[in-house]
Amino acid sequence: MNRDNVIGQGAFISRNDIPSSFFENKINDIVTTEADGKEVLDSKYINSIYRYTPPQNNPDIRLRLLVIDRSRATNDFIKLLPQVLVDGEYVAVPQANSVFVSDQEFTGFDALPGYVLPVAISIPIIIIALALALGLGIGIPMSQNRKMLKQGFAISNKKVDILTTAVGSVFKQIINRTSVTNIKKTPQMLQANKKDGASSPSKPSAPAAKKPAGPTKPSAPGAKPTAPAKPKAPAPTKKIE
Structure with missing residues (x-):
């Protein structure tokens, strides 16, 4: 039996061809838990990272990317394995043109927007x-x-x-x-001051002291000297009886 006719085939897209918006998410935001308790990648992101060719006789076969490992405390990495539901069980999908199954690890989540x-x-x-x-x-x-x-x-x-x-x-x-x-x-x-000084009235002079008269000069010779006047005899006093 040809496996491609039952399982189909697929391959992971090269990282350079994956939209950058996929890596802007946190791992916890792109992982969901199915009814069997397995963690899988949210189905809306499958076509962003994986190309799958279903079998011709079963085009509606169910595909999932199983989380086989991831960092839970951080957003470092996640490892995925493609599976399809065949007869009530999930089986791994081989690579295109090959019988080998291959998982893929992705890193670099919670990145800044482009x-x-x-x-x-x-x-x-x-x-x-x-x-x-x-x-x-x-x-x-x-x-x-x-x-x-x-x-x-x-x-x-x-x-x-x-x-x-x-x-x-x-x-x-x-x-x-x-x-x-x-x-x-x-x-x-x-000069004006000098003229004014000359024309100003003189102060009254103090009276000159009279010089004492000198001795009379002697008369010329030939003149007779005047005889001195004789003194008059005192008048006799009358006796009172």
Whole structure:
């Protein structure tokens, strides 16, 4: 009896051809338990990893992928064996064009979605590109504006210095002229003060002390000297009786 006419044949799909969404699942989420207590792969995932050709006389034969080993605490791996139900019992399905039965081990579950890696790579690149664009778009004008501001400040400072110098020179000239005028006016003021001093009324002089009269000069010779006057005799006093 030809086994292909009773069991059919199949083969596991190459990992590169399996949809990445299959490995995004956790093992516990893709495993179910049948009535006989055996763990099998959920039937909705069978066509994603296994190609099966049923026998021509029994196209509706029941296929399952039996879990013969797996990591329960982690999502490291799962090993599957294809089986079909024949006469109330499950028998292993041989490989295509062969009589040998082969199981298959799968690893790498609970992986990140396929779009995550490209997005994770592209986002930093986009951010860097935007940063560069903003840096070039904003930094260069800011640098130019900074240079213009510096030039403006330099020109303003120069103008202020020129104005300060001009004002200082004007004040200096005024001070110098004032000093020269004061120097010229000083002799005139001194002369005016002298004239005012000469024309002012003199203070009354103190009365001069009279000199004592000197001895009379002797008369010239030839003049007779005047005889001194004789003293008068005192008048006789009358006796009172």
